[in-house]
Amino acid sequence: MTLIYALAAGALFGIGAYLVMRRDLLRVVLGVVVISQAATLTLMASALGFGAAPIYPLPSGAISDPLSQAMALTSVVIGLATTALLLVLVLRVVDVFRSQGLDEVAEDEVAQEATLDAEHALGHEDEEAAAR
Amino acid sequence: MTLLSLAILIPWAAGIALVAVDGRRPVVGWAAVATLGGTLVALVALGAEVLTHGEVVVTTGGWPRGVGITLRADAAGVLFAVLSVGVLLAATAHLVMGGVRERTFPGIVVLLAAGLTGLFLTGDLFNFYVFFELAMLASYVLATYGGSRRSLGSALVFTLVNLLGTFVFLLSVAGIYHVTGTLDMAAIGARMDAVDPNAGILIAVGFFVAFSVKLGLFPFHFWLPTVYTGARPAVAAILAGGLANVGAYGLLRFGGELLPRELDLAAGALVVIGAASVLYGGVLAISRHNGSEMLAYSAIGQVGYVLVAVGIGGPVGFAAAVMISIVNSLNKVLLFLTTRMRGAIVGWAFLLGALSVAGVPPAVGFVAKMELFRAAADAPALLVLLFLGSAMSLLYAFQIYQYDFWRTERHGPRSHRSQLAVLGIVAAVVLVAGLWPEPLVYLSDAAARAVGGAAVVVGDGTVVSDGLPAVTSAP
Amino acid sequence: MSSIIGVVAPRLLGPALILAAAIIVKGYADVGDGFSAGVIVATALALRYVSLGWELAERSLPVLRRAPQVATAGLLIALATGFAGPLVGDPPFTHYPRAGESVIHIGTLELITAVVFDLGLFLFVTAAFVVLIHHLARLAQGGPR
Structure with a gap:
């Protein structure tokens, strides 16, 4: 399972890197977004496990590690904020330069x-x- | 404990409130200055407590350590926090006196201070990342504040490069959690010994790349000159003197406390990269004829010394690295503030800053260079490099002094007297710390001990590396 | 496609708010929190912006123009509950009543300070999304600054 996650994260990172190298600014932003997803996936993969949500009182049997999910959620939020900022910046740059290259x-x-x-x-x- | 909470809460709450109001009104700008001043006072008080009674550790929510998020103030963290907030205070005061043109500037600077104090005062790896990202977001906004087309373009490059750097950082955080099963920095340091060295090196390389991008070290420097020259002087001072501390602190904290074995393995490579940075920055700074461009390349050269010192390692090397970071930060503020200023003491302030960069007494740079020489005493090749680097910095600093202050009169209106006063205060700090270096030496030694990997002791005297629940469920 | 959005978007806000409230309440016994509730409401609002355009969307729901203030207030509420602990000598982010003390119940909802924190977060996330959409829409359409 970890291997699948690792391969998926690697593929996402590669796609993102390819997009970041492009000339089109919008594609560059999309590339950053894809790379941020690779990071999120890696965070989730860092403590993969199957089980119930660890909310007290604990259910019997395996519980999943909440910490890696909390980290993934936080990084999604932060990724959203950075994407938003990047989009605004690109729009301003486009506005000023009237070009997208x-x-x-x-x-x-x-x-x-x-x-x-x-x-x-x-x-x-x-x-x-x-x-x- | 209250002081620690206050130091984080004051800039955070005030920053949020200030972002929502129009920052072009002078009262808002002064409120930002007052907030930064208040934060600085809280941090200094916290620093006094840390130096007399040892580390202050708080676990949020009263959870057992290892479950809750740890806030931790030790000598290194508090020292860097005081330094960064002080830099932000000086630059913001300088800018507010000249008139703020951007609506969100005061709020964003205070939020940057919140991010910086947070990341220097945390003992939790992921919390470090969150505050790190808060500081970076604020700095992305700050970088657009040149107003010109050129500064917008450079801000875009800055944002893209640093975003990629933070994602690499995040990948390494995930790696650390996978191999150690904890995010508590002290516990990570203890558990990394049992980890496969190959995994450790990969993680360490990720952190190194992330912090090098922030510092603007030689192979990762390409964004730095355009950003520093495109931004307004006070903003450049904030980025070079305040934000760059994150990179230096990160190298020390992650290299010294979290990954000491990997640091030992990579010591040679770090020294080589640092030396390349020193030479590259020096040569390019000599080739520039414009004050702020010279300063930008000089920044690349100066951070090379930090890396060389970290590579030398040990208590002496770490102390030298801390001291060089402090001195760099002060120099950058002083020199960036003098660009585009005009008035009686500007020339003297620039001269003092130039002496400090070159490491000539009575400026504080001399003390840092001495410390570095002490650290490098066993390696003749390093001594040659240090001599060469100092000679180059002397050359470029005086070249610019000659161009800027001897040959030409600066144009434009004379700077406001209060701005000159801010410049005078920074210059006085540089001068006094150079004439009376004992406090600086003492503080950098304390900071070096804090990140040097000595046994970490919590407030009540128990060693924390044990007793954490093993929460990893990784296969 | 756009006609479906045109029909659905204006009617989606009510259900979204109810769903958000349900998720916040559910969060104290199961998975759910103020952040996901905020995202749901913000998505409904985003659909309104898409279907109506930013000017009409804000004219039909004037509270959207107050989004920056709402975001600030929400974040300050969350911070205030988070840092209330140090005022009485407890660590930050302690919740009251503490574990084991008696709690006021409304149905299954337990009234602890963490609920206030979640509400603050909900307000912040929703309003921050709206601010973001507002700015992007204006920049993209080249409207007045």
């Missing part, structure tokens, strides 16, 4: 940096000329 964002940055550097270099040349 990561590389376009990067190109824009490079261009901006180049102008900044040029201005800076110009400033220094002026200073040096003045110093002479």
Whole structure:
């Protein structure tokens, strides 16, 4: 059973990693979501067991470990919050750039940096000329 | 016990309330500053209690230990909490005096403080993750506060990279629970000895990657320069001086207390990665002509020293690592706050910060470099590296000083006098700690002992590594 | 598809609230808690947003505009019950009456402070979802900030 969980988590992580590498920002967000599911699955797999819910008075027979389920639930909640934040961020970025490509964002940055550097270099040349 | 609860509750409750109101009004900003001040006072009082009476441990809900979530204040946790909240206080005061432009800023900073104090004061692995994620969420929001297109793009990269880092962290948490059956940090440290070394190394690598991403160590640094240069100076100070402490503390706590055997195995690799970080950061910082870019690459170089010190290990190495983290954090705040400021003491403050980065007396950086030399005394190759790194930091720091303060007049309006006062206070801390280093040495030694894997004793004197119910149901 | 949602969504809120209340109460003898109850109500509200659009959804149910305040209040309620313990010298997250003491019963529901915590959590989760949907909808439609 643990092996099945491990394989599933591995597959999810792989799919997520593939999506994160894409250019489309929405796919990147989806990739992060899929990776977070891989983490949740791993948490559940960390204490796999069959049994009743461990609520007092305890039933006879096996009980399941509540802790790994509590951890999985918490990580789902936190994953939700981070996904929400990421979506808002992507929407704002899209809003500002009006494009959805990561590389376009990067190109824009490079261009901006180049102008900044040029201005800076110009400033220094002026200073040096003045110093002479 | 009350102090411990207060230190977590104050920023948490106040942060929630502050997020809901308009943070652009000065009164809200000052409320955030007051909250951070209150938290700092509670933490300092808690620290005094910890140093005189030993660890403070509280198990939530009065459950037996091992069932309830453990809150624990020891010397290392309190020291890092005081440091981080102090950094946040200085940077927030600085920003509030200049006028807050973002609606949620005061609330988010206070929530960041809540996350940081929580994760430094917990003794439970999963609780650490929850507070860690709270702090990270707050910092993702903070990173967008540059306003420019560029800072939005860099915030996106920051968020994505760090999210992936936290998922790797979570995978390792699951691994730890699977192999030890507990989430209590002290108990994990005791039970890891019986675990298959292969599993232990895999888990340790996961934690290492997660914390290295936070610290911005050399192979995981790619997000750092754009974020630090894109953000506003006070926000960059918060990220570099406050949030980066999580990475240093995590390496110490997880390496020293939870996974000491794995740390021993990987010591050589850690030193090599740290050295690469020092050299890479130094060389790239020299090649920059812009103050904040130089600072960003310098940050990559400086955290390399932390890793080298952790790799050396032992009480001396850990003490050096704690001290370098503290000094780094102070330097970063001082230097990031000086960028884009103008006024009488700005040049002096920058000079002091630059001296501290380079490790020249009278600044506090000298004390940290001395401690590191003491730790590395047996390894000639490391001494060469330290000399080389210090020489490079001297070079880049003065290059920027020359560009920024000798050749050009800074443009723009003079900074507000109260902002200069904040800068002056931070500079005074850096100077006084350099002239009178005994408290710093004492505190870092105490912190190093706390994470050094010595037998962990609870308040009433019982050793806790035994007596926990074995809750694992893993096959 | 959209016509089904259009019919179902406005009528779903009542049943969702009842189901949520049932889950909170059930949580004290079986599996269930304020968080899952909150998710259920929030899902019903999300359907309203999908079918009506955010402007109409909020006009027809004005309490949705108060979501940020509700979320804050819910979280503060939860924190207050969680940290009431240290005020009287107990560890945080202690529930009252303590184990073994007599409890007021309403049917099978036991009135302990944990119920208040759960209610706070329920309010927070529901309202936080609404805030989130609100912001996403506005950003996606390019509406006024």
